[in-house]
Amino acid sequence: MLEACPESYVETIMVGPGSIGTFNRSTLTTYMGIMDYIRAIFSKETGQPAGLFSFNSSGACPVCKGKGVTTPDTSFADPLTILCESCGGTRYSDEALSY
Numbered sequence: 809m810l811e812a813c814p815e816s817y818v819e820t821i822m823v824g825p826g827s828i829g830t831f832n833r834s835t836l837t838t839y840m841g842i843m844d845y846i847r848a849i850f851s852k853e854t855g856q857p858a859g860l861f862s863f864n865s866s867g868a869c870p871v872c873k874g875k876g877v878t879t880p881d882t883s884f885a886d887p888l889t890i891l892c893e894s895c896g897g898t899r900y901s902d903e904a905l906s907y
């Protein structure tokens with residue numbers, strides 16, 4: 809959980825022990841907005857849309873839908889989660905990774 813910084817420490821980012829959210833696609837870098845800057849840099853340098861560099865948007869691996877893992881239907885056994893064979897867990901499409 810991000811907390812407001814005292815006026816004298818405006819350049820400080822405070823991170824507390826609270827939950828950063830329940831969305832399973834959130835990471836610390838997306839929550840803090842760091843990935844927005846990284847996507848903007850990749851977009852500017854490649855001329856591609858920024859969404860291509862997001863695994864929650866058009867840059868998602870088409871097999872695992874940007875999750876990095878797949879959960880095959882195992883109705884006869886306990887739920888199973890395995891690393892995506894297409895993206896190797898990177899969560900990105902081949903096109904996004906090509907840049």
Ligand SMILES: [Zn+2]
Binds near residue numbers: 871874877893896898
């Ligand atoms: Zn994948």
